[in-house]
Amino acid sequence: MHKHGGKKSKQSNSKSSRDHLQRTSQSISLHGGSIGRQPEASPATGSTSQYGKNSFEAGSSSRGKEMSRLVLNPIKNHKPESYEDMNLDISSMLLSSLEMHLPSYMLGASRNNKASYMRGILQDYVPPALRYRDQKQKEYREKIMSNYQPLHQELYTIDPVAFFVPAFLKAIKDNTEQSFRSIMSEPAPGIFTFEMLQPRFCELLITEVEHFEKWADRTKLHVMRPNTMNQYGAVLDDFGLQTMLKKLMEDFISPLSKVFYAEVGGSTLDSHHGFIVEYGSHRDVDMEFHVDDSEVTLNVCLGRQFSGGELYFRGMRCDKHLNTMGHSEEIFDYSHVPGCAVLHHGRHRHGARATIAGHRVNLLLWCRSKHKNSKNN
Numbered sequence: 001m002h003k004h005g006g007k008k009s010k011q012s013n014s015k016s017s018r019d020h021l022q023r024t025s026q027s028i029s030l031h032g033g034s035i036g037r038q039p040e041a042s043p044a045t046g047s048t049s050q051y052g053k054n055s056f057e058a059g060s061s062s063r064g065k066e067m068s069r070l071v072l073n074p075i076k077n078h079k080p081e082s083y084e085d086m087n088l089d090i091s092s093m094l095l096s097s098l099e100m101h102l103p104s105y106m107l108g109a110s111r112n113n114k115a116s117y118m119r120g121i122l123q124d125y126v127p128p129a130l131r132y133r134d135q136k137q138k139e140y141r142e143k144i145m146s147n148y149q150p151l152h153q154e155l156y157t158i159d160p161v162a163f164f165v166p167a168f169l170k171a172i173k174d175n176t177e178q179s180f181r182s183i184m185s186e187p188a189p190g191i192f193t194f195e196m197l198q199p200r201f202c203e204l205l206i207t208e209v210e211h212f213e214k215w216a217d218r219t220k221l222h223v224m225r226p227n228t229m230n231q232y233g234a235v236l237d238d239f240g241l242q243t244m245l246k247k248l249m250e251d252f253i254s255p256l257s258k259v260f261y262a263e264v265g266g267s268t269l270d271s272h273h274g275f276i277v278e279y280g281s282h283r284d285v286d287m288e289f290h291v292d293d294s295e296v297t298l299n300v301c302l303g304r305q306f307s308g309g310e311l312y313f314r315g316m317r318c319d320k321h322l323n324t325m326g327h328s329e330e331i332f333d334y335s336h337v338p339g340c341a342v343l344h345h346g347r348h349r350h351g352a353r354a355t356i357a358g359h360r361v362n363l364l365l366w367c368r369s370k371h372k373n374s375k376n377n
């Protein structure tokens with residue numbers, strides 16, 4: 001399975017908000033990206049391909065480092081992929097030449113997965129690559145910030161009444177577990193769903209992202225995607241929304257996470273990665289089975305009309321046991337509803353099924369804490 005995120009996001013997090021690739025892209029499916037469908041098989045069948053011997057973990061993040069490796073003796077006749085079109089922060093030539101050093105079980109993985117795997121290793125051990133990445137990201141943001149004209153300025157500062165539905169606002173204002181539980185369902189342990197965003201806010205945010213994409217297209221700016229698992233979508237922090245999202249986390253998510261996720265760092269959230277994912281024709285189709293690079297994840301559907309795209313959850317795991325078997329009582333599926341939020345622990349394994357018609361846009365806020373309890377790592 002994937003650890004959605006990666007070293008990139010973590011390291012850059014302290015310096016900038018593009019922290020997202022850090023922990024994500026490091027845990028990889030052997031079967032080249034179809035693992036998102038594997039949890040469909042009933043765990044009761046005891047299928048080992050679910051999380052067992054047919055998958056493996058690879059990581060360069062501090063949490064999964066020991067699992068990543070290259071082999072000393074290269075497979076000389078291996079024909080490497082080209083990574084040039086991927087706009088990665090690491091030389092595509094370096095990746096191509098490193099490929100023959102991949103463990104044999106990695107060679108058949110998808111290009112994305114191989115890139116994530118190698119990138120994860122390089123980012124830990126090649127400081128210049130990190131510097132290059134951070135520099136590249138800084139330039140990218142500066143370019144946007146000095147040229148991009150927002151479409152809806154009102155999105156850039158939190159306006160609680162305009163953003164949130166009244167019941168959510170009241171619950172946050174009352175600030176008690178009881179008030180939170182009065183608006184939230186907990187359909188599976190540690191997963192909370194609730195109505196959160198006003199329809200108008202959702203539509204404004206979608207059109208702002210469309211506006212940004214069009215501007216980037218016109219100005220020939222290659223949009224950096226939220227992480228290696230997305231071909232579409234945008235990082236909201238990259239085009240000016242980081243202050244608003246910081247406040248969203250501090251004033252509206254932290255009160256909840258203090259109560260419901262204290263044991264995994266929910267009381268000390270201190271950074272975030274905010275982005276949009278987009279599914280439908282000419283966009284991403286689904287999201288592979290993964291865990292997030294976050295302590296707490298807020299996932300809110302913004303719209304528009306779609307079918308499919310359900311989230312499937314398959315139990316919480318620490319890093320060491322990401323790929324262990326699931327149990328039937330861990331199965332929880334959720335259908336997105338525009339305006340409604342799902343709040344979950346980042347280590348709650350999940351994926352999103354194919355959006356089979358229409359256009360689905362979701363807002364993701366990965367909330368992180370530097371002071372999370374180490375026993376949960």
Ligand SMILES: O=C(O)CCC(=O)C(=O)O
Pocket residue numbers: 004277287292299311350351352362364
């Ligand atoms: O598509 C979704 O709703 C899930 C996206 C997700 O899990 C992620 O981006 O981390």
Ligand SMILES: [Fe+2]
Pocket residue numbers: 004290291292350
């Ligand atoms: Fe996720």
